[in-house]
Amino acid sequence: MIPLAGWLLAGGSLASDPAPTQSDFGGAGLWQTPTARMAEEGELSFTANRTRPYSRYNVTMQPLPWLEGSFRYIAVTNRPYGQPSLSGDQSYKDKSIDLKLRLREESRYLPEIAVGGRDLGGTGHFGSEYFVASKRFGPVDASLGLAWGYMGNRGDISNPFSIFGSRFDRRPGRDELPDTGGEFNSATYFRGAPAFFGGISYRLPSRPLVFKLEYEGNDYRSEPHDNDQAQRFPVNLGVVYRIRPHLDLSVALERGNTAMFGLTLHTNVARRSEPAKVLDPPPAVRESAAGRGADTAQVDWEAVSRALEDNAGIRVSRISRRDAELFVTGEQTRYFYPAKGVGRAARIVGNEVGGDIDWFTWVSTREALPVAETSVELSRFDALLAHDIDLDEFRRGVERNPPLPRREHVLYRADPPRFSGGWSLGYSQNIGGPDAFILYQVSAGYQAEYRFRPDLWWSGALNANLLNNYDKFRYTAPSRLPRVRTLVREYLTDSRITMPQFQLTASRRLGTDWYGLAYAGMLESMYGGVGAEVLYRPFGERWAVGADLNWVRQRGFGQDFSFRDYEVATGHVTGYFDTRYRGINVAVSAGRYLAGDWGATFDVSRVFANGARMGAYATFTNVSSRDFGEGSFDKGIYLSIPFDLLQPRSTVNRARFVWAPLIRDGGARLSKRYTLYTLTEDRDGDLFHDNLDRIAD
Template identity: 40%
Template sequence: MKSYQKSLSQLITLCLVSLPALAVSADHRYFEPSQTDFGGVGLMQMPTGRVARDGEFSFGLSFNADYEHYHASIQLLDRLEATLRYTLLPNRNYGSGSFGGDTKYTDKGIDFKFKLFDESFWVPETSVGVRDLGGTGLFDGEYIAATKRVGPIDITAGIAWGYMGNMANLRGSQTSSNKECGRVSEYGGKGGEFDIKRWFTGCASVYGGLEYQTPWRPLALKAEYDANDYTGDFAPLEQPPKSHINIGALYALGDWGRLRASFERGNIWTLGFTLRTNFNSLQQEWLNNPAPVYSPNTSRDWSEIARSLSKNAGYSDVSIYRDKQDILIYGKQTHYRNAGSGYERAATIIENAVTGASSFRIIDQSKGLSLTETIIDADKHKKYANQEQIGLTFDETVSAVQPPNPKNSPETEVLASNYEPFSYDFAPTLAQSLGSAEDFYLFSVGIAGNVLYRFNQNTELSAQVHLNLYNNYDKFSHTVAPGDSTQLKRVRTLVRNYLSDQPVRLNNLQLTQFDQLGDSVFGQFYAGYLESMFAGVGAEVLFRQHNSNWALGLNANYVKQRDPASQFGFFDTETYYDMRDKRNYRTQTGTVTGHGTFYYRPQWTWIEDLELKLSAGKYLAEDKGFTINISRQFKSGVKVGAFATKTNLSAEEFGEGSFNKGFYISIPLDTLMTHPTVNRSVISWIPLTRDGGQMLNTKYNLYDLTNQRYQKSEYSLAD
């Protein structure tokens, strides 16, 4: 009780001493929540009740003599914050000898914060959070925090459990044998599991602090009462704490970055830096072709019109037909994620060249599959272009309908076509892994050359050759850590061999046939070297109705594992002897793998553009189970998602991490480039490379190819 009274007295004293000094005029309209040393909105060591704006993303790092924190935080929803963190311990190595003896110990952590109450006149902004969810327990803890704004000052009070509350000024007592007041600190299985039973147990402490926005807009000051006594730290500290009062300063580098400096525990300096953006407001200025101006003429050079539709409206493989009084345009949109931009440009181009047509019909295609048909009323569009009707918008001139099945399309007159059967490109590649025992950052950089030849709209032969420029995967000397199971077939942990053994490698060589099996049924059939590690044959079928927010898919494959020492060979025996590990392992000499997948996009008012995927089936290592994939797309088109796979493998059989999981960010390249494009780049983070729960990496996915079927997707007119 005395400890609690003393702590509360110190906290009150901090507030009373600081408030008069800080209560000067300041434009607190510029106040924005900032990141802690660990990542996530807060003060320095302790979180606050605040959350960032919806879509806010930050990447930061913090350094002191005891810890190095690398963290990324995102406000997934208006009320939900998620943080991914790596912590390096300079005073402790990962292991000993050849397995991590020269690498700093690295701890992975995932944090979540949920806002319970918005701030009002009487109610502070209040949140509950979990730090180091599913980690190894080095920094795990929970908290409830409330924050209230008083002029330019943000005042926080909270209760912390676990690592953050180890001072135990509210509840619990520590002993020499138990520094966590009876809290269970061992992690379950092989790590990575969600140990819910220990939440809000063990030591509990009150904490608090202040954040002050100074009259000088870039500068903010912080002070906090730290409820952690650091006696249970995994790594020995440079110096024992001398004080529970931490003070710090924050300097804003415009809207994109912040510098942080703080004096903590009475004896240690911590420096940090944060980059930030918002995925809802992220955008880029394009050096784009100007939109065509409405100027009717009698020129009917259909080949030139087809080229204009490609160059200005963003349609490739354009075919133009006449059907009675309608003009039909078939093509694939390659420029504009907001399809309305392409439709409006296309309508103006056609209107300038054609008279007497009742409507223009644009049929969006992908791989010869008809996805959606947009009908543009020629008379209404003329009034819109000429501004003859007040208030008429372009959206009112169009309507989206189920496109005709190509197999049942009526006889039409072909006016023009600019179909190109052959294409190629080159692109840089980066494969990476974080947190390995051999080195914190393993990577491979190279160049991928892609070649595509289309025999027709539905049949193609594709190939990809990868040139390895540089990689450090030769450090990946232990693909299976000591204690992990050696009974599971090594379908992914041989990644080092595929990336480092050959400077030039054929990643893909396959023949693919696409087919529209019905108005709402799509299929693909493929055979060849399907990815860098596997070859075989397979098929996929997708049922997806026009403008429906759900779909159902099924794929089945027979594959064999490729021999990394050969360009075209396969493993012909199940036993593989690794010269580096000096062990025998099992490999995949042939198996059937496949999954059924249910796709769903909820139409909830409280969250926009959420996508759920549930897959169940058999994986490459012949384990069986299911994968849950949840993602959200923000207004800029950036998509953030996470997945988890649970199979019939036990935690011991799976190995470190207990089950397969990961995160990814899909970034539309038109937010980074100076011209519009529908292409994307995906950055994924998977904590550990393991063999359980691994899917085949097929070149195409029918659900992604048919995105335009859903009117409320990023391709819709409503965007």
């Protein structure tokens, strides 16, 4: 959460309309209750607030216009986490996931309506379900809803769902539910007597202030852990001050006797553009036809290759020609948006060739795997740079095709460097455990690579612990399964110098649409072994199928060359599908996991035009909830942001933030460095076409 908060501070929301203010529990709302409002798709918010005895930390994402999701930690500061010998004076922490769905948009006469649930997959201590409607009247936004569970503990009316059976008359208590936590306790949904809630917000037209008045349906007489609170009256009121477009401060009086202070950071990752790339080299100046060469045989192609890497980010392996088309084969190492690298390369190549070359084609490769061909008609590219044609007209002079064997005249073949390496800083954290709320580690790492051939290489890494508080990490989670992940404490604390990876990898294109990988060594921090992967990804299609098979053995805690006794065969068959609906991608993997359990992982994500991704996953295996332990099944939400949106220098790398309630042994997968679906992502042309305007940068 700390790196994410820092990134949110670094840049603001670009929304023309102010983003909705957040509730104490995260998500668009008043104070303790939600509204039917939705933020713009792509909105990301981090909220921290304090209302005695609760401190709440919420991350809210808006992947779709009609879907809002939140992940939350609540610190119950007047209740201990556990035994003082383990947790010291740390307070109890509760984790939960919320969802809200919009059922209809607001019209001139009818309100916006939404349905949602809190704490759907957590302990259920703050579980609640609700319907809510919102209607604007000028600067006033009014909401009215009906809630069950925590938000409706007052129980104003009989349950209207009782017409479907007496089972809706009563809501089961926590002591009547499984004690594993993390399950979707559908036996409680919309059960018991509900209560009304609602209120209004008033946004000052000329000042960044929003006043909010709320009536809530909770009477605080049924708080978790027998932690009932006094409530003077069920009305909460306060103000939100939007200091900057991406920073809100909130102050309120809740329960008629308790102060609330809150902070919200938010931005829109879908419409956020990258900062000025002041550290990038300027693009080459496109020369006129009179100043360009005419004979490709006389060109210094080695110098062109250096210019392509330095300016266009393409590490060239081969330059060739067929008739009036020039081919540059190589891997993009700098520019996240492929069109940007293609445009810079077209300038460089176009300045060297004469009128006998009409087309420039970049053959994209990743780890020696040919992935896609992108062809640009040079005359149309010149017309675009001269503003003689618009982008839509230029598109007719751009083609993308699968790389195919062809007869060609090779003009230059590069001798790639054998060895490469570099230093980096790393940060990792574990949030919400019994030892401390945040356990963190700052490390220095050196990554190295040696190429025996372009398609056969060794890669390795060394990490040195610089700063951490893992001396507090004494908890070893209980498990009825082989300890394939829950020995994380031992792996983090056994040695200050570790070797998380030491791996030999071979890549091969097996056919027009087939790719393969084979690998052996120390594959990740906890496992070493051998494995292979194959992927079928037809060019131009929205689906792919892959499979991997691995035999691995658990590594020693020092992450050196030693091993423990546990070994397992693990692998999965995975289907990938782009739904063509608002960038939603689905991946389903079925197979055997590290603990020997069998099952499937479902991953659904929203990919925005700029490459940012919001997603969620869940894994269900043949392990019972009792054997799995707390959490019941593996699940989490994640955010993947191109570093290009954060830095003044272009880069192809990404930042990935994952919020998983617990580390458990069930549903655990091998964490491989290379996956074929990622290596062949250039086969998906959306990132190229959605950002074609960058070809002129």
